[in-house]
Each structure stands twice: as C-alpha cells, then as structure tokens.
Amino acid sequence: MIETLPAMQTTRVRTVDFMQPLTDQPQPDAPAFGVKNLSMWYGAKEAIKNVTIDVPAKRVTAIIGPSGCGKSTFLRCLNRMHELVPRTRVEGEVLFAGQNLYSPDVDPAMIRRRIGMVFQKSNPFPTMSIAENVLVGLKLNGVRDRNLLNERLEKSLRMAALWSEVKDDLRKPGISLSGGQQQRLCIARAIAIEPEVLLMDEPASALDPIATMKIEELITELKANYTIVIVTHNMQQASRCSDFTAFFYMGALIEFANTAKIFSNPTRRQTEDYITGRFG
Amino acid sequence: MEEKRHILGTFDEALRSLRENVLMMASLTERNLNHAIAGLLQRDDELCALSIADDAEIDELEKQIDKDGIDVLLRFQPVASDLRRVVSAIKMNSNLERVADQAVSIGRRARKLNQHPPLQEIELIDPMHRHAVAMLRDSVDAYMREDAALAREIKPRDKALDEMNSNAGRTLTERMGDNPEQLRGYLNLMFIARCLERVGDHATNIAEDAVYAVAAEDIRHMHKKPAIEEQHSPEV
Numbered sequence: 001m002i003e004t005l006p007a008m009q010t011t012r013v014r015t016v017d018f019m020q021p022l023t024d025q026p027q028p029d030a031p032a033f034g035v036k037n038l039s040m041w042y043g044a045k046e047a048i049k050n051v052t053i054d055v056p057a058k059r060v061t062a063i064i065g066p067s068g069c070g071k072s073t074f075l076r077c078l079n080r081m082h083e084l085v086p087r088t089r090v091e092g093e094v095l096f097a098g099q100n101l102y103s104p105d106v107d108p109a110m111i112r113r114r115i116g117m118v119f120q121k122s123n124p125f126p127t128m129s130i131a132e133n134v135l136v137g138l139k140l141n142g143v144r145d146r147n148l149l150n151e152r153l154e155k156s157l158r159m160a161a162l163w164s165e166v167k168d169d170l171r172k173p174g175i176s177l178s179g180g181q182q183q184r185l186c187i188a189r190a191i192a193i194e195p196e197v198l199l200m201d202e203p204a205s206a207l208d209p210i211a212t213m214k215i216e217e218l219i220t221e222l223k224a225n226y227t228i229v230i231v232t233h234n235m236q237q238a239s240r241c242s243d244f245t246a247f248f249y250m251g252a253l254i255e256f257a258n259t260a261k262i263f264s265n266p267t268r269r270q271t272e273d274y275i276t277g278r279f280g
Numbered sequence: 281m282e283e284k285r286h287i288l289g290t291f292d293e294a295l296r297s298l299r300e301n302v303l304m305m306a307s308l309t310e311r312n313l314n315h316a317i318a319g320l321l322q323r324d325d326e327l328c329a330l331s332i333a334d335d336a337e338i339d340e341l342e343k344q345i346d347k348d349g350i351d352v353l354l355r356f357q358p359v360a361s362d363l364r365r366v367v368s369a370i371k372m373n374s375n376l377e378r379v380a381d382q383a384v385s386i387g388r389r390a391r392k393l394n395q396h397p398p399l400q401e402i403e404l405i406d407p408m409h410r411h412a413v414a415m416l417r418d419s420v421d422a423y424m425r426e427d428a429a430l431a432r433e434i435k436p437r438d439k440a441l442d443e444m445n446s447n448a449g450r451t452l453t454e455r456m457g458d459n460p461e462q463l464r465g466y467l468n469l470m471f472i473a474r475c476l477e478r479v480g481d482h483a484t485n486i487a488e489d490a491v492y493a494v495a496a497e498d499i500r501h502m503h504k505k506p507a508i509e510e511q512h513s514p515e516v
Contacts, residue, residue, distance in 0.1 A: 236357055263359045265496030276362045277291065278284035 018241055032057040032197055033078060033228035034095035040070075040077055041089045047073045049251040050092070054061040057162055060228045062242035062259065068277065070251040071231045075199050078229060079115035080108045096197075113141070116190035120202040122182035124174030124189070126139045128165050133174040133185055141274060152192050158186035159225075161218050180211025187218065191226070200230040204237065216241045230277065239263045291356045297364060298352060299424065302369050302376070306420040307339050310413060312383040315477065317409045319404065320472065321392035330395070331387035335380050342377040346370060361493070370425060374480040375489075379416060382475040382482075389468045389475075399465050401455060404448040408476040411441050411442050415483035419463035423490035431494070434487035441480035448473040466509045 001098045031054035040048035047070050055061050055078075064073040076082040078094060080101060094101040101111055124133045134156050135149050143149060153170070157163040162184045166177070174185055183203060190198060200219070204212040212234075219228055219241045232238050237257065238245055245262040247255045247270070255262065255271045273279045286292045312331045349370040352358065358366055368436075393399070410452030415437050423429035452466045459466075488500050 136427055235359065239359065264363065266360055272360050275359050277287045279287070 023180055030057050031055055032096070033229075034093070035078075035096065036093040036253070037119070038077060038090070038092035038094060040073060040076075040082065040091075040274065042073075042085065043087045044163060047251050048077060051253045053246060053253055053256055055227065055229060056244060057227045058223060058225070059243040060223050060230060060241055061244045062238035063229065063231045063246045063248060064233075064238050064274075065248035065254075067233075068250075069248040071248045072201050073230060073251075075117075075231050076247065078197070078199055079112050079117060081112070081117060083108060095235045113137075113193055114195050115197040115199060116193065116195035117199045118186050118190050118203045120205055122179060122186050122206070124177075124182050124185050126173070126224060127173050128175070129171045130174050130185060131170040134192050137173055137189060140158070141193065156188040156192040159191055159222065160184045161214060161221070162188055180207045180214060182203070183207060183215060184218065184222060187215075187222075191222070197227045197229070200228065202231055212237070235263070243279070249274070260265060286362075288356065290350075291358070291362075294348070294352045294356070295362065298345065298348050298366065298369050301341065301348065303420070303424060305338065305345060305373060305376045306416070308334065308341065308445045309380045309383070310416060311354050312338065312380050313386070313409075313413060313416075316383045316386040316407065319387055320393060321406060323394045325391055325394055328387040328391045331383045338377060339379040341372055343360060345373040349373070361496075362466050364493045364496060368423065368489040371489045372420070372486050375485045376420075379479050379482045382478050386472050386475050389472050393465055393468050396465055396512055399462060399469065399471055401452060401466065401484065404444075404451060405469065405472055405476070408441065408444045408448065410474055411437070411444065412476045412479040413481065415441065416486070419483040419486040419490060422487055423493060426490075426494045428491050428494040428497075431487040431490035432499070435484050435499070438480045438484045441477055445477035446474050 023045060028240070033053075033055040035051055035053045035055070038048055038051045039046060049070075051074065055056045063074060065071045077090065078096075080099075082088050082090075088122060090102060090123065092102075095114070099106065108135060124130075124265075125136065128136065131153055134153050138149060154163060155165060162181060165181060166172075166185075169176075174182065175225060183206075187198075187203070204215040207215065216237060219230065223243075224226060230238075230242065242259045244256065245259045246253055247262065247266075247268075249270055255266055257267070261267075262273060270279075281486075312334050315327045315334070316331035318324060319326070319331060349366055353364050356362075393402075415434055418430055419434050421427070422434070449470055452470050455464050456466050488498075491497055491499050
C-alpha cells in the first residue's frame with residue numbers, strides 16, 4: 001500500500017564542482033536504493049548472488065557486464081518486475097524510502113508507479129495516439145482533470161525532449177513515430193506519472209547513433225529530477241552518461257565505483273579485463 | 281601478471297606497433313644525442329652535422345606516432361590501462377622529439393666550439409651526458425617494461441643532474457672572469473650543459489608518464505603543492 005511507504009526524503013540537487021574530483025564511492029547520504037544481500041533465483045538457477053549496493057539518489061548509475069551476468073535481472077529486482085516471470089524467488093532487502101520493497105505489505109503496482117521503467121525495445125501502445133500513450137498511466141490511476149492531463153502531457157513530452165517534434169501531431173498513433181522518437185515517447189510515458197526513479201534496460205540499443213545521443217542527452221537532463229539506473233552493453237555510453245558504474249559478472253557485483261574511476265583505473269582485474277575487451 | 285589478449289587482435293597489433301615506434305623514436309633520439317656529444321668531445325664536425333641532419337627523420341616519426349595514436353583512439357576507443365598506454369605513448373613521443381631538438385642544439389654549439397682551440401672545461405659535459413642518457417634510457421625502459429618502481433627512481437636522479445648543471449654554470453662563470461677572451465666558448469658550454477639538464481627534465485616527464493600508464497597515478501608537480509597551498513593560505 002502506498003500509505004505504508006513514507007515520502008521520499010528530499011535530496012538536494014548538487015551542482016558539480018569540476019575542480020573537486022568526485023569521490024570513488026557513491027555519496028553516503030540519501031541513497032535511492034539500499035540493496036542488502038540480494039539474491040534472486042529463476043527456479044533453481046541463482047541469477048543474482050548476494051548483492052549489496054547503495055544506489056545514489058539523483059544520479060545516473062550504469063550497470064555493465066557480459067550477457068547473462070544478471071544486470072537486467074538486478075534492474076527488475078529494483079521494482080519487482082521479475083515477479084512477472086514464473087518460479088522466481090528473492091532473498092535479501094531492497095530498501096527504498098526506508099521501506100523494504102519486498103515486505104509483504106508493499107503493493108508491487110504502487111512500487112512500479114514510483115519506480116518507472118523503460119525497456120530495450122520501445123513499446124508504445126499500438127492503438128493509442130501519442131497523447132494517449134503519455135497519459136495512459138495517469139488515467140489508469142484515476143486522474144480525470146483535463147487541465148492537469150494537458151499540463152502533464154506537455155511537461156512530460158518537453159522533459160523527454162519530444163514536445164517540439166510532436167506538438168502538432170498529438171493525435172497521431174504513437175507507433176507512427178521513428179524508433180528514437182518512440183523510445184522518447186516511452187520515457188515521456190514513464191515520467192508522466194512522476195516517478196522518483198527511472199530504470200532503463202538498454203534504452204538505446206536498438207537506435208541509430210543520433211537517436212542514441214538524444215537519449216543520452218535526455219538522461220543527463222533527467223538526472224536533475226530522477227534517480228536513473230541504466231543497463232547498457234555500450235561502455236562508451238556508460239562512461240558518457242553515468243556518474244557511477246556497477247560491473248556484474250555471473251550474478252555477482254564485482255565492482256561499484258565512480259564511473260571515471262571504473263573506466264580509467266578499475267580496482268578489480270575482472271573489471272579491467274571486461275572493459276578493455278580481454279574477457280572470455 | 282600476464283596480459284590477456286584483446287578480443288580484437290587488431291587492437292593488440294595496433295598497440296604493439298605504436299609501442300615499437302615509440303621505442304624506435306627513443307633509439308633514434310639517444311643516437312642523435314650521442315652523436316652530438318661525441319661531435320663535441322671528439323671535435324668531429326661530421327658527427328655534429330649528423331645529429332642535426334637526422335633530426336628530420338625523428339620529426340617524421342613523431343608525426344607518424346601521433347597519427348597512429350589518434351588512429352587507435354578513434355578506432356578502438358580504449359579505456360583503463362589501454363587508454364593510459366596510448367595517451368602515455370603520445371606524450372612520450374612529444375618528449376622524445378624535444379630531446380632530439382636538444383641534440384640538434386648541442387650539435388650546433390659543438391660545431392662552433394670545434395672552430396676554436398679545445399677548452400679543458402669540456403670535461404664538465406661528459407658526466408652530465410652519461411647521467412642524462414642513463415635517465416632517458418631507464419625512463420623509456422620503465423615504460424616499455426611497465427616497471428613503475430624503475431620509473432619512480434628517475435625523478436630523484438634529475439635532482440643530481442640539476443646539481444651538475446648548477447656546478448657547471450658556477451665553474452664556467454668563474455672561468456669567464458679569469459679568462460674573458462674565451463667568453464664565447466664558455467657560454468657555448470653553459471648552453472650545452474643546460475641542454476643536457478633539459479634532457480633530464482624530458483626523461484623525468486617520460487618516467488611520470490610511465491607511472492601513469494602502469495599505476496594510473498599522476499606524480500607530476502608533487503613538489504610544487506606546498507608552495508601553491510602557501511600562496512593561497514589566508515593571512516594570519
């Protein structure tokens with residue numbers, strides 16, 4: 001139930017002082033997620049192995065690792081999306097706003113309202129217009145106020161850097177947009193319900209370089225208001241748009257540090273081998 | 281620890297080629313420096329001319345290494361130790377080219393000195409040359425062998441070279457007073473000593489880049505830190 005979740009602590013938006021190096025480890029104050037000893041199984045297969053990590057608030061955290069290392073599974077554990085897959089089991093805690101997301105009294109639907117998700121393949125609802133796609137979440141949550149809906153429609157599309165491209169075509173089908181625009185439409189849909197966190201599972205992997213850059217630019221802008229966790233196979237993308245990077249291998253968290261540190265001088269040999277292409 | 285092979289064999293090949301060219305550059309630079317000093321000590325204008333003429337080859341190699349380094353960055357976008365190796369190679373390249381420029385300057389001054397009767401004070405130059413070349417060789421070796429310990433030894437050795445240069449300067453200034461008709465010759469020797477002192481500075485730069493490449497540690501300008509802090513500290 002939403003009532004059982006205390007309001008998120010307000011986090012001051014930091015301005016980056018380029019003269020001061022970022023610390024190697026995430027800032028200790030107000031992590032968005034406190035993941036403690038998280039393990040997760042698909043049937044008998046342990047996909048996530050005893051992961052402990054504090055995901056910093058209002059920052060971009062990238063999760064990298066080879067295919068099958070558990071990075072998408074870990075992401076889904078942050079809003080219980082894995083529960084949509086049969087025979088899954090979780091141990092450990094994911095603290096969000098001081099509450100364990102896996103407590104029996106927490107409503108998964110409400111978690112997903114506060115912790116939005118953008119998937120690898122853009123998935124606008126095919127029968128809905130651009131405007132309907134953006135507003136569907138609000139309408140499902142019972143919002144009927146026309147002014148509020150219009151206001152949120154424009155705000156979400158502006159935040160997703162799509163407004164100027166679609167403002168005259170809001171009634172056109174969402175699937176009439178290009179691949180990059182569809183993905184930004186999905187981001188607008190995710191932020192329309194004003195979540196606190198955006199989980200992104202390879203959001204630009206199917207896009208061309210220009211559309212990819214627009215998504216990356218958008219991520220950089222959105223982090224002022226959202227905690228973003230992004231799974232990516234593209235290490236240049238991780239180094240460009242994230243503040244912190246976590247490297248996963250075979251379900252385990254190998255290293256988590258400031259992105260600049262990970263890509264210039266990682267501590268663990270496995271991380272170095274992976275990011276330099278000496279893996280496997 | 282043994283280096284694993286890159287998934288892209290072409291990257292390993294490109295990096296190997298880049299490092300080999302840097303090694304070639306270092307060999308040519310050292311050869312030119314030795315020719316210039318031998319031209320001075322043996323009063324051999326041919327060797328002096330060689331050190332000047334061969335600089336063109338080093339300039340071409342410098343451009344090639346820069347081009348190859350940028351090509352590696354562009355094609356492979358290396359990170360972590362790979363990135364540090366490529367960046368350090370490009371920076372070393374620049375330092376080696378400047379050492380070669382010092383060899384040219386020494387060669388030119390040596391030719392001038394060779395036109396006049398020999399000066400006994402030339403003996404001040406030989407130990408400085410040996411010290412500078414040893415520093416240069418060890419700094420390049422430290423980069424090629426990825427030996428951070430050897431690289432860290434270079435900086436203190438530069439202090440000894442600075443001291444030798446100061447001593448040479450003092451001695452030659454005294455001689456100028458005693459023997460003013462040799463003023464021009466002493467000035468040329470002071471200039472050569474200064475060139476060798478600069479070679480030591482470039483060797484130190486190379487060693488610092490080697491430490492960065494191996495250990496991801498920036499050891500440059502460490503001694504200057506307290507001075508900067510003092511400068512900005514509030515008045516009490």
